[in-house]
Amino acid sequence: MDLQAIADDIVRDLSSRLGEGKVADYIPELAKVDPKQLGIAITTVDGKTYRAGDAETAFSVQSISKVFMLTLALGKVGETIWRRVGREPSGSAFNSIVQLEHEHGIPRNPFINAGAIVVTDIVLAGHRPREAIGEFLRFMHFVANDESLYIDEPVARSEQRTGYRNFALANFMRGFDNLEHPVDHVLGVYFHQCALAMNCVQLSHAGLFLANRGTNPLTGFFRCLAAAGATDQRDHADLRPL
Known part of the structure; x- marks a missing residue:
């Protein structure tokens, strides 16, 4: 399975729809977030990381x-x-x-x-x-x-x-x-x-210990x-x- 290709395909397929969603506004500071951001990061239990889009943008x-x-x-x-x-x-x-x-x-x-x-x-x-x-x-x-x-x-x-x-x-x-x-x-x-504040890559790394016993x-x-x-x-x- 080519995880990098899958992540790239998802970002590409959704690029035309970015901005359609509504950011959370129940916290005023969150309402300022750019709604056109999309990031994906996948880290496998053998330590390999795949990323696409705004995967290194903190949120x-x-x-x-x-x-x-x-x-x-x-x-x-x-x-x-x-x-x-x-x-x-x-x-x-x-x-x-x-x-x-x-x-x-x-x-x-x-x-x-x-x-x-x-x-x-x-x-x-x-x-x-x-x-x-x-x-x-x-x-x-x-x-x-x-x-x-x-x-x-x-x-x-x-x-x-x-x-x-x-x-x-x-x-x-x-x-x-x-x-x-x-x-x-x-x-x-x-x-x-x-x-x-973390980005997608950092978050995928932080969850590794939960995914890997x-x-x-x-x-x-x-x-x-x-x-x-x-x-x-x-x-x-x-x-x-x-």
């Missing part, structure tokens, strides 16, 4: 960050995380508050906003917000094997100013004692993690999940070269 990863923050939380507390967030489909919108009242402040899963906020609260334990953001960013540098990743501060501030539903969700869960830290601290970290073939280090809290291969004995 705010938003909810993709939830996967990596969950990895950090699992590295910190293990299976006990499921006492505070479920593992079931929600059947409701990603930012819905409806089920929380019926289920006593326990979100259905870690990938809807309410669940991701609880996961962020878990990672925040023992840290000030700025330290937790730093830990998350160092972890992303590690899994992507790229220290150029950064937090897009204008996007984070835009989310902070307009994230009314997330404030509602967080306060509601705080009322059920399912948040252990002040709401503004938790959401400060949450908004910053969502504002992580915990091993990143680009770096030769493994057991990233177990060592998620370390954020530096030198800090954990399990991170050994293959």
Whole structure:
């Protein structure tokens, strides 16, 4: 299978339709994104990367960050995380508050906003917000094997100013004692993690350890999940070269 040809064909076939879609505007800063951008990156488990279009243009990863923050939380507390967030489909919108009242402040899963906020609260334990953001960013540098990743501060501030539903969700869960830290601290970290800027190539590299049973073939280090809290291969004995 010629993955490079497939990626090139997709970009070519869709080029005439670029701009037809509508960018997210519920966060004002995201409304400024060029709607005619399209990038594709594919990295296989043997470490080969194929790219096409705007694959090296950075963008705010938003909810993709939830996967990596969950990895950090699992590295910190293990299976006990499921006492505070479920593992079931929600059947409701990603930012819905409806089920929380019926289920006593326990979100259905870690990938809807309410669940991701609880996961962020878990990672925040023992840290000030700025330290937790730093830990998350160092972890992303590690899994992507790229220290150029950064937090897009204008996007984070835009989310902070307009994230009314997330404030509602967080306060509601705080009322059920399912948040252990002040709401503004938790959401400060949450908004910053969502504002992580990466390009398609970097993102395809960051997900390799999930696709390859915990091993990143680009770096030769493994057991990233177990060592998620370390954020530096030198800090954990399990991170050994293959």
